[in-house]
Amino acid sequence: MKFKLMAVLVITAALYSCDDSTTGVGDFVSNIDKIEAFSDTYKVTSRTEKLDKIYSRTNRAYLGKYTDADFGQFSADFITQINCPENFELPEHLIGITGASLELYYTNYYGDSLATLTVQVDELDKVIEDADTDLYYTTYDPKKYYDETAKPLARKSYAAVDFSVSDSLRNTSTYYPNIKIDLGDDFSKRIQQKYTDNPEYFKDAYSFINNVLKGFYVHTVQGDGSVIYIQDIWLRLSIDYYTERESTGKIDSLAHGSSILAASKEVLMSTKMENDEKLKEMADSENDNYNKFTYLKTPAGLCTEVNIPIEDIYSKHSNDTINSVTLSIKKYRYSGSEENSEYEMGIPQNVLLVRKGDYENFFENNKTYDNKTSFLGTYSSNTNSYTFSKLNRLISQVFSEIRTGENNNEDRDKVLLIPVTTETDTEGNIIGVSHDMEVNAARLFGGEKGEELSIDIVYTRPNGTTK
Numbered sequence: 001m002k003f004k005l006m007a008v009l010v011i012t013a014a015l016y017s018c019d020d021s022t023t024g025v026g027d028f029v030s031n032i033d034k035i036e037a038f039s040d041t042y043k044v045t046s047r048t049e050k051l052d053k054i055y056s057r058t059n060r061a062y063l064g065k066y067t068d069a070d071f072g073q074f075s076a077d078f079i080t081q082i083n084c085p086e087n088f089e090l091p092e093h094l095i096g097i098t099g100a101s102l103e104l105y106y107t108n109y110y111g112d113s114l115a116t117l118t119v120q121v122d123e124l125d126k127v128i129e130d131a132d133t134d135l136y137y138t139t140y141d142p143k144k145y146y147d148e149t150a151k152p153l154a155r156k157s158y159a160a161v162d163f164s165v166s167d168s169l170r171n172t173s174t175y176y177p178n179i180k181i182d183l184g185d186d187f188s189k190r191i192q193q194k195y196t197d198n199p200e201y202f203k204d205a206y207s208f209i210n211n212v213l214k215g216f217y218v219h220t221v222q223g224d225g226s227v228i229y230i231q232d233i234w235l236r237l238s239i240d241y242y243t244e245r246e247s248t249g250k251i252d253s254l255a256h257g258s259s260i261l262a263a264s265k266e267v268l269m270s271t272k273m274e275n276d277e278k279l280k281e282m283a284d285s286e287n288d289n290y291n292k293f294t295y296l297k298t299p300a301g302l303c304t305e306v307n308i309p310i311e312d313i314y315s316k317h318s319n320d321t322i323n324s325v326t327l328s329i330k331k332y333r334y335s336g337s338e339e340n341s342e343y344e345m346g347i348p349q350n351v352l353l354v355r356k357g358d359y360e361n362f363f364e365n366n367k368t369y370d371n372k373t374s375f376l377g378t379y380s381s382n383t384n385s386y387t388f389s390k391l392n393r394l395i396s397q398v399f400s401e402i403r404t405g406e407n408n409n410e411d412r413d414k415v416l417l418i419p420v421t422t423e424t425d426t427e428g429n430i431i432g433v434s435h436d437m438e439v440n441a442a443r444l445f446g447g448e449k450g451e452e453l454s455i456d457i458v459y460t461r462p463n464g465t466t467k
Helices: 008-016 185-197 205-211 278-282 310-317 356-364 392-404
Strands: 035-050 061-068 072-080 094-111 117-123 154-158 178-182 216-222 226-244 251-262 269-275 294-298 302-307 321-330 350-355 374-378 385-388 414-424 430-435 440-444 453-462
Touching: 035 278, 035 310, 035 321, 061 094, 061 117, 061 216, 061 269, 072 226, 072 278, 094 185, 094 216, 117 178, 154 178, 185 226, 278 294, 294 414, 302 321, 310 392, 310 453, 321 392, 350 356, 356 414, 356 430, 374 385, 374 414, 414 440
Parallel strands: 035 294
Antiparallel strands: 035 302, 035 453, 061 072, 061 226, 072 216, 072 269, 094 178, 094 226, 117 154, 117 216, 226 251, 294 302, 294 440, 302 414, 321 385, 321 453, 350 374, 350 414, 414 430
């Protein structure tokens, strides 16, 4: 549809509201009566793509197993190291380490609060090296780092909601849901012996990990029904020691206490995630049950690939000034499992649009979206859709590559829509983007045989200019 701007004020407003990164080979002409604005619409295609692995080096961990009627079985377990702060010391008059426990504190969970699962803790027998980049992804093999034939450190059965805790306590703001796993007397004695014989092993994280405790592999060995989202991991050492009388400096009495070493950003924590073969079926474009729409499914599950007709747009608009490009994709009112599962999955709130060829590099290098080759779309409950604007910057980048002959590959016209979570600073500015690792899902309009999607373009061209 072609429309001519009728008033100077309207024209001026339109031009000044244009994105500062518009495409085209020339500048606006000074005679605004000769500027005409147009709109154009192009069909885009989409398909579901399975994410075989995702970058998972975060400061959170996930644990559990859940089987969904639509998406199949999903499981999560993790490897973690324990940080030892610099110049760590136990009390001077230490009598002994009387116990040790691994404590998993979680903020939320998905699934059945009453489902009983059994968690097993194994001690790593190999130091993780910086070169072990496989551990940065959800597909790593934990058997490379521990002896699966050895006796485990501990096992414990748990449910996502601990009903042994009173309602009055569980409903307070100070209660922090947790799983406390006793690591046994032998473990406690070994840590104490290491500390007594070589206190320098506790001077920093590197010495501690290389000489005392290489880390833990924490995994579900029995049960199904819930996945917990772990915020903090503590190694608590229970200790007995003597205190001194402040006035005399002499030993006064026996005291009981604890000392806590925690997992943190300074050491490695990585979650392993597995989905069964059901997701491959859903990403099969030949499957008539699934190719009438596309999916977003987290974690480490499904994303949507969108194919933009770049060559067609370039052939028609390479000499135009493209002011805006917008892609909006609606979500079905249900997200797959809402119909068949007792537990409704959440809706992915933030979706990253990133060029397919840049996908792995984006997360590996901890980038944030730049509104040039990566964009953030937020789910709108009002329109029930995800909208990406300012895509004219992406079109500009691709036009430049076409002109110079750069990046001439088959994925140049493809972008991925990937569910993400964002990290903000104290002023609310987004400073980090990472994969959404919680259990969420959305079914989107589109697909190889579904409702057509379109991308809308607004561009300007001097009056009388032809392609």
